[in-house]
Amino acid sequence: MDQELLTIREMCEAFDVTPRTLRFYESKELISPIRDGQKRLYTRRDRGRLTLILRGKRFGFALEEMRQLLNLYDRGDQKGEQLKRTVAAARERLAQMEQQRDELNEAIDELRSQLEAGAEMLAAFRPAAE
Amino acid sequence: MDQELLTIREMCEAFDVTPRTLRFYESKELISPIRDGQKRLYTRRDRGRLTLILRGKRFGFALEEMRQLLNLYDRGDQKGEQLKRTVAAARERLAQMEQQRDELNEAIDELRSQLEAGAEMLAAFRPAAE
DNA sequence: AGGAAGCTTTACGTTAACGTAAGTCGAGAC
DNA sequence: GTCTCGACTTACGTTAACGTAAAGCTTCCT
Numbered sequence: 001m002d003q004e005l006l007t008i009r010e011m012c013e014a015f016d017v018t019p020r021t022l023r024f025y026e027s028k029e030l031i032s033p034i035r036d037g038q039k040r041l042y043t044r045r046d047r048g049r050l051t052l053i054l055r056g057k058r059f060g061f062a063l064e065e066m067r068q069l070l071n072l073y074d075r076g077d078q079k080g081e082q083l084k085r086t087v088a089a090a091r092e093r094l095a096q097m098e099q100q101r102d103e104l105n106e107a108i109d110e111l112r113s114q115l116e117a118g119a120e121m122l123a124a125f126r127p128a129a130e
Numbered sequence: 131m132d133q134e135l136l137t138i139r140e141m142c143e144a145f146d147v148t149p150r151t152l153r154f155y156e157s158k159e160l161i162s163p164i165r166d167g168q169k170r171l172y173t174r175r176d177r178g179r180l181t182l183i184l185r186g187k188r189f190g191f192a193l194e195e196m197r198q199l200l201n202l203y204d205r206g207d208q209k210g211e212q213l214k215r216t217v218a219a220a221r222e223r224l225a226q227m228e229q230q231r232d233e234l235n236e237a238i239d240e241l242r243s244q245l246e247a248g249a250e251m252l253a254a255f256r257p258a259a260e
Numbered sequence: 261a262g263g264a265a266g267c268t269t270t271a272c273g274t275t276a277a278c279g280t281a282a283g284t285c286g287a288g289a290c
Numbered sequence: 291g292t293c294t295c296g297a298c299t300t301a302c303g304t305t306a307a308c309g310t311a312a313a314g315c316t317t318c319c320t
Contacts, residue, residue: 008267019267024308038268038315059241063307090245097238104231111189111224115217138297149297154278167286168298193277 005034005041015050025053030067059093135164135171145180155183160197189223 008019022040025031031049033040042050049070056066069089072082138149152170155161161179163170172180179200186196199219202212 018308020308020310023268028307040267059237087245090241094238094241094245097234097241101231101234101238104227104234107189108224108227108231111220111227115220115224148278150278150280153298158277169286170297 005043006047008033008040008042011042011047011050014047015054017050017054022050025050025063028063028067030063030070059090060097061093065089135173136177138163138170138172141172141177141180144177145184147180147184152180155180155193158193158197160193160200189220190227191223195219195223 006014008022011017011022012019022031022033022042026033026040030053031042031046033042033046035041052070052073053063053066056069057063061069069086072086136144138152141147141152142149152161152163152172156163156170160183161172161176163172163176165171182200183193183196186199187193191199199216202216
């Protein structure tokens with residue numbers, strides 16, 4: 001229960017990722033497990049960071065962006081400037097996501113109308129009208 | 131006015147694409163301009179197809195998908211089975227797009243609530259709660 | 261000993277849609 | 291002739307996030 005250190009396998013099961021993914025994140029300096037000989041052992045800190053990384057992925061953050069955000073956070077600079085940057089990054093991402101959704105909605109409407117109106121795709125998939 | 135044949139440069143301006151793009155599409159067998167010596171000349175047919183290709187891109191179709199769709203169309207099999215496939219492909223894509231939008235909306239809601247609720251991102255970017 | 265399991269490292273492969281560089285060629289301009 | 295312009299071909303580079311293969315430790319079990 002709530003072990004202090006997890007093996008790579010346990011981590012994979014806990015977070016539903018592959019070993020390759022964890023090693024990859026490590027190579028990108030997103031996490032940094034300790035070593036027992038040559039085996040990796042993940043601390044609570046690693047688990048926390050991985051949680052944030054995966055959450056960030058759901059939001060569409062790139063790994064590199066997450067690394068920077070985590071580094072900011074890491075500096076313990078939670079009271080001032082750095083924190084604001086984190087929030088700003090999040091707001092920016094949110095705006096991007098909303099725009100992306102809007103564009104997607106436009107494309108959806110357009111395609112749907114092509115399908116409905118053209119009765120048989122003759123509208124969307126015929127060569128340009130003469 | 132409505133010239134019969136366009137050079138690659140004219141095509142680029144008309145459709146706002148680069149020469150590389152046109153050659154690339156040609157290499158992928160999406161278009162097939164005729165040759166005057168070694169120079170490419172784009173027919174009305176090419177222009178029609180390019181219009182469809184770009185339209186498809188807006189809908190998120192991959193080039194390979196568009197190639198197949200164009201080929202189906204090309205067989206003149208516009209009355210029967212092939213047409214249905216085209217329509218089916220479009221409907222499928224539409225469904226994908228709608229799902230993608232829904233997921234995006236979920237992520238947006240989640241991120242937005244993190245921002246609003248946590249007051250200062252403490253919710254989204256703090257290590258997992260103890 | 262002698263595996264088998266599970267971990268490790270190294271490093272090439274994958275995918276899409278072009279970008280970009282290098283070198284060539286034919287057609288006018290001068 | 292020589293220059294220049296635009297077009298051409300060939301082919302390697304780019305990006306993200308891992309997948310996957312190859313081959314070598316270390317244990318643990320028998």
